[in-house]
Structure formats: C-alpha cells, structure tokens
Amino acid sequence: MSDESDGADLAWESIDSDVAYSCPGFDVVHERVVLPDGTESDYDHLDEPPAVVILPFTPDGDVVVIEEWRQAVGRVNRGLPAGSVEPDDADFERAARRELREETGYEADDLTALTALEPSNGVTNTVHHYFAAEGCTPTASQDLDFDEAIDVGTTPYDALYESVRDGDCRDARTALAVLYYETLGPASETARS
Known part of the structure; x- marks a missing residue:
C-alpha cells in the first residue's frame, strides 16, 4: 500500500441517510451506499457525540476508578470516569x-x-478524547444521571497498569488510556529520563 494514497478509490458514496432509531446517547443511522465497485448496499451505524475519558491521579499518585453496571455485557465494569460531551461544554x-x-465528586x-x-x-462515528488529570481531590458529591449507579474508589497506578497488562481489565477505554499514558504520555517521559 502506498503512503501517498488518499483512499479515494476505497470511498463509499452515501446516497440516502435517515435516523432509524433514536434514544438517549445515540442514534442508529441507516444509509444506502454505493461501494467502490458500484454495488448499492445498506449500512447502519451509531451516531454518537464525542466523549472524554479521564485518567485521574490523586496527589499521592493513586488513580480514581469507578465501578458501574454495564448492561450490554451483564456485569460490573471497573474503569475510568468517562462520558459524552454535552452541548454546553465549551471544549473537551x-x-x-x-x-x-459528576461521576466521582473529584476535581483536578x-x-x-x-x-x-x-x-x-x-x-460508530464517535471520537474519544483522553486526558490525564493531576491533583484530583474529592470536593463535591457525585451528580449522576438517572440511569447511573457508580461506586468510586482509588487504586495504585501500578496495580491498574498490571491489570491492563495482564488482561484483567476488560474496559477498552481504560486500557487505551493506561497504555497510551505508559508508552507515549508523561509516564513514558519519566521512564526515559
């Protein structure tokens, strides 16, 4: 594959699009598309707003984590605070x-x-924006949405990293945040110096 390819010969053309189903958090969009070989087909995807994922560190270096029921997989998920960007958010x-x-009662x-x-x-078309938060301290009460039940705790960063490395952490957002932080972010800079 050429590094100079713009992908135009791979692009699909959308000839019709409508919202097939709408619910809080996302829409299911149904499209009629023309594939690169000229074949017409249907394609459905989730239309979701951008989201943020936070890797929050307390002043002593522990990570603020949450436990939340995830209906799609039928279990409690341990991970990082995250959520959709709302219309009144000025920026990410x-x-x-x-x-x-809102999710933890902590501020950075x-x-x-x-x-x-x-x-x-x-x-899905969503984009997740990842942040490291330093100096996180509990300053307020949680302000959860009606369908959120979240327990908040802290864990040593090394323990969280080990759970990602060993495959015990099943939450992809958490794994991506920790691995990015460890390999390309501030943690990697500390290890290199």
Missing part, C-alpha cells in the same frame, strides 16, 4: 472536568490532553 477539557466531577488541579481515538469506527 471542560467536558472532562465536568465528567470527572491540572489536565493534560493525551490523544483522541476512534474506539470502534466500523460501527
């Missing part, structure tokens, strides 16, 4: 600060943008 950092406060002294990734671009 503001959304990250809001989600951290400093936020550093880590990366932005498309977690599942074969079925």
Whole structure:
C-alpha cells in the first residue's frame, strides 16, 4: 500500500441517510451506499457525540476508578470516569472536568490532553478524547444521571497498569488510556529520563 494514497478509490458514496432509531446517547443511522465497485448496499451505524475519558491521579499518585453496571455485557465494569460531551461544554477539557466531577465528586488541579481515538469506527462515528488529570481531590458529591449507579474508589497506578497488562481489565477505554499514558504520555517521559 502506498503512503501517498488518499483512499479515494476505497470511498463509499452515501446516497440516502435517515435516523432509524433514536434514544438517549445515540442514534442508529441507516444509509444506502454505493461501494467502490458500484454495488448499492445498506449500512447502519451509531451516531454518537464525542466523549472524554479521564485518567485521574490523586496527589499521592493513586488513580480514581469507578465501578458501574454495564448492561450490554451483564456485569460490573471497573474503569475510568468517562462520558459524552454535552452541548454546553465549551471544549473537551471542560467536558472532562465536568465528567470527572459528576461521576466521582473529584476535581483536578491540572489536565493534560493525551490523544483522541476512534474506539470502534466500523460501527460508530464517535471520537474519544483522553486526558490525564493531576491533583484530583474529592470536593463535591457525585451528580449522576438517572440511569447511573457508580461506586468510586482509588487504586495504585501500578496495580491498574498490571491489570491492563495482564488482561484483567476488560474496559477498552481504560486500557487505551493506561497504555497510551505508559508508552507515549508523561509516564513514558519519566521512564526515559
């Protein structure tokens, strides 16, 4: 594959699009598309707003984690605070600060943008914006949505990293945040110096 390819010969053409189903958090979009070989087909995907994922560190270096029921997989998930960007969020950092406060009751002294990734671009158009938050302290009560039940705790960073490395952490957002932080973010810079 050439590094100079713009992918135009791979592009699909959307000839019709409508919302097949709408619910809080996302829409299911149905499209009629023309494939590169001229074949017409149907394609459905989730239309979701951007989201933020926060890797929040307490002043002593522990990570603030949450446990939340995830109906799609039928179990409690241990992971990082995350949530959708809302229309009144001025930017992604503001959304990250809001989600951290609402889900955990913690607030951060400093936020550093880590990366932005498309977690599942074969079925959804959402982009997750990752942040490391430093100096996180409990300053308020949780302000959860009606369908959220979240327990908040802390864990040593090394224990969280080990759970990702060993495959015990099943939450992809958490794994991506930790692995990015460890290999390309501030943790890797500390290890290199």
